Amino acid sequence: MLEVFIFATLNGLVTGLLLFMLASGLTLIFSMMGVLNFAHASFYMLGAYFAYSISLQFGFWTGLVFAPLIVGLLGAIVERYALRRVHQSGHVAELVFTFGLAFLIEEAVQFFWGPDTKNYQTPEILDFALFTLFGQEFSAYRGFMIFISVAIFLGLFYVLTRSRIGIIIQAAITHPNTVANLGHNVPLVFMGVFGVGTALAGLAGVIAGPVLTTFPGMAVVLGSIVFVIVVIGGLGSLAGAFIASLLIGLLQSYAIASDVGMPDLLALLGVEFERNHPLNDLWTLTLSQVAPILPFLLLVLVLIFRPTGLMGKRES
Amino acid sequence: MAVAKKFSVWICYLLVLLLLPQFFDTVLAISIFNQMAIAIVFALSYNMLLGQGGMLSFGHAVYYGLGGFLAVHALLLIEDEIVHFSIIWIPLVGGVFGLLAGIFIGSFSTRKAGTVFAMISLGIGELIAASSLIFVGFFGGEAGVSGDRTFGPPLFGVEFFQDIEIYYVAAAWVFIATVFMYLFTQTPAGRMANAVRDNPERAEFIGYSARYVRFISFCAAGFFAGIAGGLFALNYEFITEENLNAITSGRVLLMAYIGGLGYFIGPIIGAVVLTLMNSLLSNYTELWMLYLGIMFVLTVMFLPRGFAGFIMMHQVAWIQGKLKNLLVPYLKTGVPGLLFSAAAVAMIEMSHHEGEAFEYLGFTLNSHSPVAWIITAGIAGVSVYLIRRSIPQLQEAWEEANTINDADGDQP
Numbered sequence: 001m002l003e004v005f006i007f008a009t010l011n012g013l014v015t016g017l018l019l020f021m022l023a024s025g026l027t028l029i030f031s032m033m034g035v036l037n038f039a040h041a042s043f044y045m046l047g048a049y050f051a052y053s054i055s056l057q058f059g060f061w062t063g064l065v066f067a068p069l070i071v072g073l074l075g076a077i078v079e080r081y082a083l084r085r086v087h088q089s090g091h092v093a094e095l096v097f098t099f100g101l102a103f104l105i106e107e108a109v110q111f112f113w114g115p116d117t118k119n120y121q122t123p124e125i126l127d128f129a130l131f132t133l134f135g136q137e138f139s140a141y142r143g144f145m146i147f148i149s150v151a152i153f154l155g156l157f158y159v160l161t162r163s164r165i166g167i168i169i170q171a172a173i174t175h176p177n178t179v180a181n182l183g184h185n186v187p188l189v190f191m192g193v194f195g196v197g198t199a200l201a202g203l204a205g206v207i208a209g210p211v212l213t214t215f216p217g218m219a220v221v222l223g224s225i226v227f228v229i230v231v232i233g234g235l236g237s238l239a240g241a242f243i244a245s246l247l248i249g250l251l252q253s254y255a256i257a258s259d260v261g262m263p264d265l266l267a268l269l270g271v272e273f274e275r276n277h278p279l280n281d282l283w284t285l286t287l288s289q290v291a292p293i294l295p296f297l298l299l300v301l302v303l304i305f306r307p308t309g310l311m312g313k314r315e316s
Numbered sequence: 317m318a319v320a321k322k323f324s325v326w327i328c329y330l331l332v333l334l335l336l337p338q339f340f341d342t343v344l345a346i347s348i349f350n351q352m353a354i355a356i357v358f359a360l361s362y363n364m365l366l367g368q369g370g371m372l373s374f375g376h377a378v379y380y381g382l383g384g385f386l387a388v389h390a391l392l393l394i395e396d397e398i399v400h401f402s403i404i405w406i407p408l409v410g411g412v413f414g415l416l417a418g419i420f421i422g423s424f425s426t427r428k429a430g431t432v433f434a435m436i437s438l439g440i441g442e443l444i445a446a447s448s449l450i451f452v453g454f455f456g457g458e459a460g461v462s463g464d465r466t467f468g469p470p471l472f473g474v475e476f477f478q479d480i481e482i483y484y485v486a487a488a489w490v491f492i493a494t495v496f497m498y499l500f501t502q503t504p505a506g507r508m509a510n511a512v513r514d515n516p517e518r519a520e521f522i523g524y525s526a527r528y529v530r531f532i533s534f535c536a537a538g539f540f541a542g543i544a545g546g547l548f549a550l551n552y553e554f555i556t557e558e559n560l561n562a563i564t565s566g567r568v569l570l571m572a573y574i575g576g577l578g579y580f581i582g583p584i585i586g587a588v589v590l591t592l593m594n595s596l597l598s599n600y601t602e603l604w605m606l607y608l609g610i611m612f613v614l615t616v617m618f619l620p621r622g623f624a625g626f627i628m629m630h631q632v633a634w635i636q637g638k639l640k641n642l643l644v645p646y647l648k649t650g651v652p653g654l655l656f657s658a659a660a661v662a663m664i665e666m667s668h669h670e671g672e673a674f675e676y677l678g679f680t681l682n683s684h685s686p687v688a689w690i691i692t693a694g695i696a697g698v699s700v701y702l703i704r705r706s707i708p709q710l711q712e713a714w715e716e717a718n719t720i721n722d723a724d725g726d727q728p
Contacts, residue, residue, distance in 0.1 A: 036431060082617055089620035092372050095434065096573050097616040099566065104609035111606055111668065224442055224562070231435050285450065293446040299439035304424050307432050 003134035008257035009250065014142050016249020017149030021204035022222065023229040023241040024156055025197025031173045031236025032193050034091065035083070038098040041223035042105035043198040047071045047205025048214045049113055052120040060123035068202040075198025079191045102219065110216045117215040145207050152200065153242065160238065169193060173236065228299040233309055240311030248295050255294055261286030326495065333487040337480060344595075346479045352591045353486035354547045357493045359571040359583035361540035366569070367577035368501060369533035370513030371426070372434045375441025376541060376568055381560020382417050382444070383410030383542025385455060387549035391463030403465050407489050407546030414542015415535055422534035427527055429516065438562075445561040460556030463549070479551070486547050493543055498580060500536055509533045570608075574615050576622025585623050603668055607661070633717040645713040648706040652699035659696035666692070 026040045050070050051063035078101065086097045122141045129137035160166040172179045172189050180186045205218075212218060229248055233240030262285045302309060336349055358380055365371045387410040393399045425436040448455040455461065465482070500506045508529045511519045516526040549555050558564065567590075575586020590608075597604035619626050633639050662676055666683035673682040681688050 036434075082613075085617055086620070089616075091430075092366070092370075093616060093620050095372060096569065097613065099569065100609065100612040100616055103566065103570075104606075104613050107603075107606040107609045111603065111664075220562075224438060227435065227438060235431070289450055293443050293450075296439045296442040296446070300436060300443065303432055303436045303439065304427075307428065 003136065004257050006133060007136060007138075008253045010138060010142070011257075012250035012253030013246070014145050014249070015253060016246035017146055017153075018204055018208050019222070019226060019229055019249055020242055020245035021149055021152055022201050022226045023233070023245050024153070024238060025200040026226055027230045027233065027236055027238060027241045028169075028193055029197045030230060032169070032176075032190055033083075033087075033094075035087075035094040035098065036227065036230070037197075038095065038223070039078075039101040039105060040098075040198070040201055041219040041226055042102045043071050043075055043201040044205040044208070044222065045109060045216070045219040046074065046105065047202030048120065048209030048218065049109055049118070049205075050202070051206040051209060052118050052214055053113075055120065060121075064203075064206050067206045068199045071202025071205070072195045072199025075202075076191050076195035078198075079194035083194070084187070102223065106216055106219060113216075115216055117213055118209075120209045120214040122210040141211065145211070148203070148207055152203070156200075156238070225295055228295045231299055231309055232302050234311040235309060237309065237311040240309055243310060248298070251294055251298075252291050255287045255291035258287045261289070329494070330491055333491055334484075337483055341480075343479070346483055348591060348595045350479060350483055350486055350551045351595065352588055353483070353490045354544050354551065355571060355587035355591050356490055356584050357540060357547060358544035358568050359575065359587040360494060360497050360580075361537045361544060362568045362572045363577060363580075363583040364497060364500070364509075364533055364537040364540065366572060367579075367582070368506065368513065369429075369509045369530055369537075371429050371437075371530060371534065373437040373565070374434055374562065374569070375437040375439075375444070375565050376537070377560045377562070377564035378421070378441055378444045379414040379417050379538040379541035380545040380548070380564065380568075381448075381555070381557075383414035383545030384549045384555040384559050385461060385545075386410055386413035386542075387546035388461045388463045388553075388555050389454075391465055391467075391549065391553070392461070395464055395467040403550060404485050404488075406465075406550050407543045410546025410549065411539045411543035414545065415539040417542070418535040418538020422531050422538070426530040426534050429513075429526075429530065441560075441562055441565055445557060448557045448560060455557060458557065460554055460558075462554035465550055465553055482551055486551065489543060489547055493540055494584075497536075497540060501580060505529065505532045505536075570612055574612060574622055576624030576626075576628075578621055579624040579628060582622050582624035589623065601665065603664065606664070632720070636717070636720065638717040642713055642717050645706065645710040649703055649710050652702035652706070656696055656699035656703065659692045659699065662692045663689070663696070 022040060022044055026037055029035070029037050029040070047067050051060075051067035054063035054066055082101075083094065083097065086093050122139075128140050131138055158166075160170060168179060168184055169189060172184070172186055176186050179189075209218075212221075225248065229244040230241055232247070233242070233244035337346060340346075340349075358376075361379075362373070362376050365373050365376065387406045390399070390406055390409040391403065394401070394403065421440055425433060425440065449457060501510075508519065508524055509532070512524070512526045512529045519526055519529065545555075545559065548559065571586040571590045572583045573586070574590065575584065576582030593604065593608060597607065601607075615622065621628075630639060630642070633642060658677065662681060665674065665676060666681055666688060669681075669683055673680050675681075681692075683689075
C-alpha cells in the first residue's frame with residue numbers, strides 16, 4: 001500500500017510539475033492579453049517534434065536548448081502578425097483564432113512528420129535508475145524532469161517578482177495604459193510574454209516527449225487539462241496555477257493507482273445491488289475509471305461555486 | 317406586395333430544399349444533402365448561442381449527441397414495439413431530450429457569459445464525452461448504438477429504406493427548424509438575447525435578468541441541437557461517442573464562424589460550404605483537413621464576420637449601384653490570388669506525394685522533377701507580386717464605392 005502511495009505521489013509530482021510549465025505560460029498570456037490561448041498545448045507538441053528532429057542530428061541536449069527557442073520564436077511571430085490583427089475583432093475572435101490555430105498546427109504536424117508515433121528517446125546518459133524503492137525503479141529521467149520544472153518555477157518566480165522587466169510585466173497586466181504612458185512599449189512586452197510563454201510550453205514538450213510519447217494527438221491530450229488548471233488556479237495567478245497543477249497531477253495519479261470504487265462504497269453503506277440492472281455501469285464504477293474526468297468535474301464545480309478560482313481575483 | 321416580398325426568401329428556400337434532389341439525384345449527392353440538412357440545423361442552433369446570445373460554447377455537441385443517442389434508443393423502442401409512432405417524429409424525440417439537457421445544464425452554466433461560460437461548456441463537454449465511454453449500457457462504448465429506421469409504421473406507404481425518403485423528412489425538419497429559429501430571433505426573448513449579448517449591464521438596468529435571458533436562448537439552442545442529433549440518428553441509424561465530443565463541438569463552431577456569426581443566414585452558408593468541402597475535397601486529397609485549417613485561420617484573420625459578413629459588406633456599394641466599379645479591381649486581385657492558392661496547393665501536394673506522379677488540375681506533377689517546382693514557385697512568386705501591386709487599387713476602389721454621394725439626395 002505504502003509503495004503504491006509513494007510512487008503515485010512521485011508520478012503525480014512529475015505530471016503536476018510538467019502541467020505547471022504549460023499552465024504558467026498560459027496564465028501569464030491570459031492575464032496580460034485576456035485571451036485564453038487554445039493553441040498553447042500545440043506549441044508544447046511543436047516543442048516535442050522539433051526536439052525530436054534536432055535530436056536525430058545533434059542529440060538530445062541540443063534539442064533541449066534550441067527547440068524551445070524555435071517554438072518561442074514561432075509564438076512571437078504568431079502574436080505579432082496574427083493575434084494582434086485578430087485582437088481588433090474582439091475576444092471571441094481571438095479565442096476562435098487560437099482554436100483554429102490549434103487545429104491547423106495539429107494538421108501541419110501530421111503533414112510534416114506524419115501521423116505515426118515518433119521514436120523520441122530519453123538521452124542515454126539519463127538511462128539509469130535514480131533509486132530503487134520496494135523493488136521499483138524511479139528513472140533518472142523523471143528526476144531530471146522534476147529538476148527542470150522546479151528550476152523553471154523558481155526562475156520564473158524570481159524574474160517576475162525581483163527583476164525590472166518582471167515589475168513592468170506585472171504592471172502591464174493590471175494597468176496596461178498607465179505602463180504605456182510611462183513610455184514602455186506594451187505591445188513589445190506582450191509579444192515577449194507570448195514568446196516566452198510558448199517557449200516554456202515548447203520546453204515542456206521537449207522533456208515530456210520521450211515519456212508521454214510524441215504523436216500528433218499529444219496536444220489534445222493535455223490541452224484541455226491545462227485549461228482546467230488555469231481556471232481552477234484562478235485566471236492570471238501564477239501561484240494558483242502552481243497549486244492547481246500539483247493538485248490535478250496528484251489527484252489523477254492517486255485515482256489511477258487506487259483500486260477502490262462504487263462497489264466498495266456500497267459495501268461500506270451496506271447497500272445491496274443486483275447485477276444486470278440498467279444502472280449496472282454506475283454501481284461497478286471504479287475510481288481509476290473516472291480518473292480522466294476528475295479534472296473536468298473539478299473545473300465545473302469550481303466555476304459554479306468559486307468562479308474566481310483558488311487564487312484568482314477576477315472572473316474573466 | 318410587401319407580404320410577398322417578405323415571404324419570397326422563405327418560398328425560395330423551400331423550393332430549393334424540395335427541388336435539389338431533382339437536379340442532383342446520385343446516391344452521393346443525396347447523402348451530401350442529408351449531411352447538409354443535419355449541419356444546417358446544428359449550425360443554426362449554435363448561432364443562437366454565440367451569434368445571437370454572445371455565449372461562446374465549446375461543448376455544443378453535448379446536446380446534439382445526447383439528442384442523437386435518445387433518438388437511436390427511440391428507434392430501438394419502435395423496433396421492439398414498445399412504442400408505436402412514425403419515425404418522422406424521431407428528431408422531435410432528440411429535440412426534447414436536447415431541451416431537457418439544456419434546461420439542466422443551463423440552470424447553472426448561464427450565470428455568466430464570456431470566459432466563465434466558455435470554460436463551463438468545455439468542462440461539461442469533456443465530462444459527458446468521457447462519461448459516455450464509461451456508461452456502456454446507454455452509450456454503447458466505442459462502438460456506439462445502432463438502430464433500424466425501417467421497423468416503424470409506414471407513412472403513406474413509405475418505409476424509409478432509401479436515403480432519398482429520409483431526405484424529404486430531413487428537408488421538412490430543416491425548413492420547420494429554420495423558420496422557428498428565425499421566428500425566435502423576432503420574439504422579445506430573441507431581441508433581449510441580442511441586448512444581453514451587447515451589454516448585459518444595461519439589459520439588467522431596464523429590468524431583465526441577463527441570466528434568465530441567456531437561459532432561454534440556451535435551452536432553445538439545446539432543443540434545436542437535439543433535433544439535429546435526431547436527424548443524424550435517422551440518417552445514419554447509428555450514433556457514437558464521437559458525436560458528442562470536442563471534435564464535433566469544434567466543427568460546429570467552425571461552421572458557424574466561417575459562415576458568419578452576425579447574420580442569420582451565415583451558419584447556413586457555413587454548413588453548406590463545410591459539408592461540401594468535407595465530402596468532396598476528401599475524395600481528392602488526404603490533406604483536406606490541412607486546407608480546412610488554413611482556410612479557417614485565414615477567415616478569422618481577414619474576414620472576421622465570415623462569408624455572410626463579406627457579402628453584406630457590399631450593401632452600401634450595391635445600394636448606390638457602384639458594385640460594378642469593384643468588379644475589375646476584384647478580378648485584378650482575385651485572379652492572382654486564385655493562381656497563388658493553386659500554386660501553393662500544388663507545392664504542398666508535391667511535398668506530400670514524395671516522388672509519385674499525380675494529376676492536379678489537368679497537369680501531371682512529380683515532386684522529383686525540378687521543373688515542376690520551378691514553375692509552381694514561379695507562378696506563386698509572380699502572383700504575390702501582382703497581388704501586392706493591385707491591393708492599393710482595390711482599396712482605392714473600395715473607398716470610392718463606399719463613399720455616399722450626397723448629390724443624389726437619396727441616401728440609404
